[in-house]
Structures are given as structure tokens and as C-alpha cells.
Amino acid sequence: MPTSDMNYLAPLANESIFSWVVRYHLTCSVGHEKNTYQALFQQPKIRLHPYLPHSIGYLAGHGGLTAQHWLIQHTLYPLFQFFGHDAEQKLLSVMLHGTGNPVITANIPHARLNFSAGHRVCPLCLSEHRQITGTPMFDIRHQIPGLVVCPIHHCLLVVLASGDAGLDRRLTFHHAAMTPQVYRVEHQMSTDFAQFCWDTLALIKNEPCDLALLHTHYRHQLMHKGFMTRSGQIRMAMLVRAISEYYQDMVFDLESSFEFGERFLGPLIRDKTRTLNHPFKHLILGFWLFDHDHRGFLGQESPFQLMPAFNAPVVVNDDRERILSLLSEDLSMSQIETMTGRSRCYIRRIAELEGIKHATNANAFSHRQRHWVLLLAYLGRHRHDIARSVGVGVGYVEQLISNTPGLVLWRQQLCAMRKHQASVIELLDARQSHPDWRRKELKAHHSRAFFHLYHHDRDCLEAILPPALKPLKQSKNWAVEDERLVLAITELDGAASMSLTVLAAKVRDKGHLIKRLDKLPLTKALLVKLGVK
Structure with a gap:
């Protein structure tokens, strides 16, 4: 809890927590950065994730805000919570109390989407805030994974790398990636998508998670667009082709490309695959599916709500009682068909289900043949086999089966x-x-x-089935990894002047240079030769 007015620094609207901590360090704190971390988070060092930071509970009271307000208004927790990543409130606990890794808890690695790791900033937004307030600001809305454009200024976002080779734990707005050059974006759909993501984040704050209802919205809209059959089957090939063509000119903040295939769309829209999906996937689907209308996620004024097919009362044209009344008056099938507009097959079916005798061609065959057909049908024989065995038409067999109560079931x-x-x-x-x-x-x-x-x-x-076997853990081929790392380090310019942490980030060592160096003898010898520590 702040103890003086000097420490009372209110966050700006939509400011990320990292940005506020940097401003606090520059305007209110004294001395080394560890003093700021100790004052705010009760620990001398901490790494603040761009949009899912932890230990937020320690900020309660700072800026006159509660921990819940910090969580909802200054992180992307509402986005992950709305799309089902915190059903048991584990992510909430981790972000408030710092009892784990929020990135792991939010299942981000399982999405296999290689977003650029760092803080995304708009150079023009940064400059405007500096002119107005005297210090820059990082906007939490720019941190939505996948965004590349600022919808306000229509320019490319700059990624300020975090982690070992980036800002790490330094509290500063300055970074080597910040250049005075601004790249304008002329692709309107990229700007529209960024605005859609901003509007969605603003809409779903404080909204409960209801994946079943969201799934229903998706399927209703797919049916409206013609990508589902009347029986509820998804026309997956058509859907994949349509969404791939729609996004063919779009560029997302991903280090590797991905395809809008069945693996991407299936878990989002199928009934039996209710696996968690990264919010980026929901935003991609919703932008196309709801025609850029972010209210479709909540079902508010979305196009499918105005469709007569889903909202108009269903008028059932049931002439059953009238047909029974006409049959009791001994009218012919032709007369009843003319008066009701119903087919003779339908009229005949009602008559036979009610046990009313009629004189149509359905009774042209003998009772012996009729009972023979029914006997074979009850035995489960195929209708074509029944027709050949009895010597009648397949149509007669099908009509007799459908007109016999309980036989179809x-x-x-x-x-x-x-x-x-x-x-x-x-x-x-x-x-x-x-x-x-x-x-x-x-x-x-x-x-x-x-x-x-x-x-x-x-x-x-x-x-x-035979008894289940325990899965075998695949052994790592350390010899191949050793050769790869030696080759990668050898090809680097100025490797001898780099620290081990920077070198590891350059060659993508997956943590092996620090944790498994004893299994990499060739790499270890090369590092000793280069004098890297």
C-alpha cells in the first residue's frame, strides 16, 4: 500500500502493467530497478509478461485501484477468460499471487502459434503520449496476439523483444528496435481486423465464459452462410476454401505461417471436439464469420438473430386430422389429394398407421405376400433381398416397412x-x-x-484390447544436436564477444547450453575456445 502522495501514480486508460511500472520507476522510485521491484512486488527481481503478468495482487492500492481492476483493465486476462482458458480460475490465481507461470497456465504453448515475443508498440501512439504526458505509454490493446497494425494511425507495430536477449528486467521505454521511421499500412482489412480485436476486448470485459453458447453462435452463423447441412453436418472442404481465400492477403504477427485447415477449424466448430483454442483463433474465425461485427461473440444484434429461419414461429402444415376425417367419409385417394394437397403416399401412410382399409395398389398383392415381406423385414433382411425373394417391387417393400408401426425402429x-x-x-x-x-x-x-x-x-x-502400455519417452539424439549447435555458433559473427545467454538466443538452443551442456562435448569445447562464459 503506498505510503505517500509521491507514490500515488494512477495508470492511464488501457496502459499495460509493464508500462505503468516503467513510469513509476522513472517518476516515483529512487535508485536501482530492484528497489522498484521490491517496493511494488515484494521481491528484488521479476519479469513482467507483456499481457499476462503475475503477482498483480501486490499492486492492490497503488494508483487507487484494486487488484481486480488491475487484472481486468490493464491485462489481457479478460480475453483468455472469455474464451475458456480459466474455467477453474487457476489463471486468475497465478496472475494475482504469482504461484506459477501464467503463459503455461493459459495453455499458450499448446496452441503452437509462434508469435513474436515482446512488447508491441505503435511509434505514433508512443510519440503522442510523450507530448501529452511527458512519458511514453505501452497500450495493452496493442499486445493482443497476432496484431501487426495500429487501428488508430494505420501503421505497423514495432516489437520490442523481451526476455534474455531483449528488455529482460530493465525498466525503460528505450529499445534498439525503436526507429524514427514509420511504416504505413494500406491494407484496409488488416486495419479492420485490428479494430475488431480492440472492440472485442472492450466488449467481453466482465462477461462470463460460456463456450457452449459461443459454439451455438458459430454453428448458427455457419448454417446461415451455407456451410452446414440441415442435419448439422459441416461442409468442411467448402469452409476451409472460403476462409483461406478470405485471408490470403493478410499478414499476422507469426514467425511461421499456418494454414486454415481442418486442424485449425475443427476444434472451434465441431460438437465433439471442445478443446481449448487460443483467443487468436476465435478472433480470426469471428472476424470472418460475424462480418466484422464483434457483437456476434455475445449474440447481440448479430445477423443470425434477425433470420426468420431461427426466430419466426414455425408453421406446421399438419392435415392429419382432416385426412382421417375424409377417409372416414369413404372419399377416394384422388379426391383427398385434391382437397388437401398432400401426396397419395402420405395419405396411404396415415390410413395404414390407423388401420383404415383402402383400395389402392398397395393392396394389390395377396395377404400371404404382405406377411412374407413383413416377416423378412422383422428378420432384418435388406429391402432389395426382400423384393427379390417375394417377387414384389422395392417401393412396395419400403412403403410397407414405413407404414408398419415400430418396424423402422x-x-x-x-x-x-x-x-x-x-x-x-x-x-x-x-x-x-x-x-x-x-x-x-x-x-x-x-x-x-x-x-x-x-x-x-x-x-x-x-x-x-490388450493391456495398455506406458508411453515410451523418445530419447534425445544429443550427437545430432551437438553438431547443429557447433555449426550454428561457428557461423555467427562476433560469437566470442557475446554472453552465453545472447548466444543461446541466437542459435535457438532450447535451453541446452545452460542446462545440458554436459551432453554436448563438441559445443562445450567450442565455447571454451571462444572464451564464452
Whole structure:
């Protein structure tokens, strides 16, 4: 809790926590940077993530704000929380109390999106704040992963690298990447996407997470755009082609390119794949799906809400009672068809389901043939086999099956039982023929039977499969890694003058130069020769 008016420094609107800490250090603190860290976070050194910093609870009272206000207004926690990354409030606890790594807790590494690591700033925004307030400011909205454009000034954002080879723990606004040159962006859709991301962040603050409802919004809009069938199946090939063409000219803040394929879209929109997805993926899908309208994430005034197909009352044209009344008056099928506009097949079906006798061609065959067809249908024979065996048409067989109460459901159950039995027999035969096969081989060679039992009878599948084996950890080929690092270090200019930390960042050592140097004899000898410590 601040003890003097000198320490009372209110954050600016949309200012990141790192930016406020730098301003606090420059205007209120005295001495080394560790004194500022000790005063604010009760520890002499700490690394502040650009948008998911930890130990925010220690800032309660500073600037006259609560810890919750710091979290909601000056970090990107609301963005990750809204898209389901904090269902158990673990991320909240880590960011408030510093009991872990917020990046790991938010499942960012699992997204496999290589965003540039650092603080994103707009040179013109930085200059404007310096002229108005006397000090620059980093905007938390610029830190939304994937953004490359400032929607206010239509210029490229500059990435100030953080970590060992960047700002690290230094509290300063100055960085080698800051140049006086400003690059304007003429691509309007990039600016529109950046504005869409800003508006989304402002909209979802303090909104609860409801992934099921969000998933419903996605599917309704996909159906409206024609990328879903009436039965709810996604036209994935069409969808992938459409969204890929839409974003073909867009550039995102990614160190490597990615494709809008089924692996990208499937977990977002499929019913059975409710895996967590990085907010960047939701923003990409929502920008295209909701036609740049950020309110679509909450279902507010989004286009699908105004669609008659989803909101207008459904008028059911059910003439069942009228048809029954006309049948009781002994009117012909032709007369009833003319009066109701219903087909004769529909009229005949209602008559037979109610046990009303009629004199149409459906009764042209003898009762013996009729009972023979029904008997074979109850036994589960295919309708084409029934037609050949009895000597009638396939249409007659289909009409008789559909007009018999309960027969369709019974045949569906028989079909499911046959598939289940065939799958069990197939897997048992495979186990007997190949006793050395593991689960992986059984699934690969008998995938149809495997997945049928997997989806419909998991206990039966577990009883058939061999015992599960513990996964084998793949051993690291240290000889290959040793040769790669030696070659990378040799090709660097001025490697002898670099620190070990900077050198490791240059060659992308994955932490091996500091933690596993004993497994890299050639690299170790080269570092000793260069005098790198």
C-alpha cells in the first residue's frame, strides 16, 4: 500500500502493467530497478509478461485501484477468460499471487502459434503520449496476439523483444528496435481486423465464459452462410476454401505461417471436439464469420438473430386430422389429394398407421405376400433381398416397412446389433491371428471396428484390447544436436564477444547450453575456445 502522495501514480486508460511500472520507476522510485521491484512486488527481481503478468495482487492500492481492476483493465486476462482458458480460475490465481507461470497456465504453448515475443508498440501512439504526458505509454490493446497494425494511425507495430536477449528486467521505454521511421499500412482489412480485436476486448470485459453458447453462435452463423447441412453436418472442404481465400492477403504477427485447415477449424466448430483454442483463433474465425461485427461473440444484434429461419414461429402444415376425417367419409385417394394437397403416399401412410382399409395398389398383392415381406423385414433382411425373394417391387417393400408401426425402429436396432457383433468378431479374430499386436496396430488395421466400439461400447472394447502400455519417452539424439549447435555458433559473427545467454538466443538452443551442456562435448569445447562464459 503506498505510503505517500509521491507514490500515488494512477495508470492511464488501457496502459499495460509493464508500462505503468516503467513510469513509476522513472517518476516515483529512487535508485536501482530492484528497489522498484521490491517496493511494488515484494521481491528484488521479476519479469513482467507483456499481457499476462503475475503477482498483480501486490499492486492492490497503488494508483487507487484494486487488484481486480488491475487484472481486468490493464491485462489481457479478460480475453483468455472469455474464451475458456480459466474455467477453474487457476489463471486468475497465478496472475494475482504469482504461484506459477501464467503463459503455461493459459495453455499458450499448446496452441503452437509462434508469435513474436515482446512488447508491441505503435511509434505514433508512443510519440503522442510523450507530448501529452511527458512519458511514453505501452497500450495493452496493442499486445493482443497476432496484431501487426495500429487501428488508430494505420501503421505497423514495432516489437520490442523481451526476455534474455531483449528488455529482460530493465525498466525503460528505450529499445534498439525503436526507429524514427514509420511504416504505413494500406491494407484496409488488416486495419479492420485490428479494430475488431480492440472492440472485442472492450466488449467481453466482465462477461462470463460460456463456450457452449459461443459454439451455438458459430454453428448458427455457419448454417446461415451455407456451410452446414440441415442435419448439422459441416461442409468442411467448402469452409476451409472460403476462409483461406478470405485471408490470403493478410499478414499476422507469426514467425511461421499456418494454414486454415481442418486442424485449425475443427476444434472451434465441431460438437465433439471442445478443446481449448487460443483467443487468436476465435478472433480470426469471428472476424470472418460475424462480418466484422464483434457483437456476434455475445449474440447481440448479430445477423443470425434477425433470420426468420431461427426466430419466426414455425408453421406446421399438419392435415392429419382432416385426412382421417375424409377417409372416414369413404372419399377416394384422388379426391383427398385434391382437397388437401398432400401426396397419395402420405395419405396411404396415415390410413395404414390407423388401420383404415383402402383400395389402392398397395393392396394389390395377396395377404400371404404382405406377411412374407413383413416377416423378412422383422428378420432384418435388406429391402432389395426382400423384393427379390417375394417377387414384389422395392417401393412396395419400403412403403410397407414405413407404414408398419415400430418396424423402422426395430430394423435400426437390428442393424446396430449386427454392426456391434461384426466389430467384436473382427477384433477378436485379429487378436487371435496377431497376438503380438498392440492397441496401435489393432486401431490402424481395423479402424472401422475399433471406432464403432469406441463410440458405442467402450467397456466391450477395453475387454477385447490388450493391456495398455506406458508411453515410451523418445530419447534425445544429443550427437545430432551437438553438431547443429557447433555449426550454428561457428557461423555467427562476433560469437566470442557475446554472453552465453545472447548466444543461446541466437542459435535457438532450447535451453541446452545452460542446462545440458554436459551432453554436448563438441559445443562445450567450442565455447571454451571462444572464451564464452
